[in-house]
Amino acid sequence: MIGQDGTSATPGELEVTGNLFSPECPTRQLLDRIGDKWTSMLIKVLAEVHPGELGFAELRRRTPGVSHKMLSQTLQSLRRDGLVTRRVEPTVPPRVYYALTDLGLSLDTPLAGVRAWAEQHMATVARARRRHDE
Numbered sequence: 001m002i003g004q005d006g007t008s009a010t011p012g013e014l015e016v017t018g019n020l021f022s023p024e025c026p027t028r029q030l031l032d033r034i035g036d037k038w039t040s041m042l043i044k045v046l047a048e049v050h051p052g053e054l055g056f057a058e059l060r061r062r063t064p065g066v067s068h069k070m071l072s073q074t075l076q077s078l079r080r081d082g083l084v085t086r087r088v089e090p091t092v093p094p095r096v097y098y099a100l101t102d103l104g105l106s107l108d109t110p111l112a113g114v115r116a117w118a119e120q121h122m123a124t125v126a127r128a129r130r131r132h133d134e
Helices: 026-034 037-049 056-062 068-080 102-133
Strands: 084-089 095-100
Touching: 026 037, 037 056, 037 068, 037 095, 037 102, 056 068, 056 095, 068 084, 095 102
Parallel strands: none
Antiparallel strands: 084 095
């Protein structure tokens, strides 16, 4: 059901915006996903090889600091959101490959803007942090 303000209590209802301040809001949940540092890194890494794919081990090498568990959880969430596909080769052991979907690729541009902003303003932020911590 859609309220007067255009919000919906039904997560995932198409063509509807939500109440960003509600923990149940689907927009808020998606922003939580795409605002994650590992998501930003993985989208960038996979966009660099698009339309190709990368194996799990290669993704881990290209995202320094990510644990096996966190990489697995992030990829699973990205698959659930339709941003990444997973392909398994039936070998022993199985080889698993990941690629961006068109939707995932469309996320690279806005995330690149956020990364550029962070790089441009990091020195200013670092100075503010030092002043605050004095």
